[in-house]
Amino acid sequence: DQQVKQNSPSLSVQEGRISILNCDYTNSMFDYFLWYKKYPAEGPTFLISISSIKDKNEDGRFTVFLNKSAKHLSLHIVPSQPGDSAVYFCAASSNYGGATNKLIFGTGTLLAVQP
Amino acid sequence: ETGVTQTPRHLVMGMTNKKSLKCEQHLGHNAMYWYKQSAKKPLELMFVYSLEERVENNSVPSRFSPECPNSSHLFLHLHTLQPEDSALYLCASSQESGSIDEQFFGPGTRLTVL
Numbered sequence: 001d002q003q004v005k006q007n008s009p010s011l012s013v014q015e016g017r018i019s020i021l022n023c024d025y026t027n028s029m030f031d032y033f034l035w036y037k038k039y040p041a042e043g044p045t046f047l048i049s050i051s052s053i054k055d056k057n058e059d060g061r062f063t064v065f066l067n068k069s070a071k072h073l074s075l076h077i078v079p080s081q082p083g084d085s086a087v088y089f090c091a092a093s094s095n096y097g098g099a100t101n102k103l104i105f106g107t108g109t110l111l112a113v114q115p
Numbered sequence: 116e117t118g119v120t121q122t123p124r125h126l127v128m129g130m131t132n133k134k135s136l137k138c139e140q141h142l143g144h145n146a147m148y149w150y151k152q153s154a155k156k157p158l159e160l161m162f163v164y165s166l167e168e169r170v171e172n173n174s175v176p177s178r179f180s181p182e183c184p185n186s187s188h189l190f191l192h193l194h195t196l197q198p199e200d201s202a203l204y205l206c207a208s209s210q211e212s213g214s215i216d217e218q219f220f221g222p223g224t225r226l227t228v229l
Contacts, residue, residue, distance in 0.1 A: 041124075044158075046217045103158075103218060104160075
């Protein structure tokens with residue numbers, strides 16, 4: 001059973017508009033969430049993260065929102081640019097008292113930003 | 116070289132072959148990971164090494180054998196694989212600090228088993 005779910009396999013957005021990528025999780029022990037971006041033929045690269053003690057984290061055009069009661073997080077990209085076209089992975093983790101962190105990934109959402 | 120590198124980038128092998136995937140990190144990290152990404156599935160964690168010791172083995176079949184000779188290098192030895200093992204194999208590294216740390220990924224090896 002998947003603990004981290006990205007129910008939208010793809011999303012298409014016009015350049016300049018907002019992209020909203022969604023992620024749901026089932027494990028209430030998760031206390032840290034990350035978004036990774038992946039271009040074809042490259043490995044995933046870290047984009048932005050949020051701790052469970054916060055409900056919002058912003059970095060430039062990227063904002064992640066966390067709703068703990070709904071076990072839901074979302075990544076907002078505004079304004080969207082063609083270079084944002086990539087697969088976006090949501091990942092979750094819990095801090096097992098300092099043990100090597102274990103990330104649980106979703107299946108990814110392919111974002112296409114149309115010029 | 117910078118970041119995390121993986122070789123080869125593409126590999127085609129028969130079910131009776133023995134091959135190895137190599138990963139090298141140039142970031143001074145002390146933890147390394149192998150992930151498998153199959154089509155339409157999440158990245159699956161296979162192995163974790165911390166300070167060259169294996170700390171996690173996620174019920175991976177014995178036909179996959181990891182090796183971590185030092186904190187910069189990680190290998191995945193493959194033998195008698197099955198066609199369903201065809202996937203993208205990603206290596207990652209991180210610096211353990213007692214809290215959740217960002218993992219840095221290599222570009223992956225695209226493996227096809229015939």
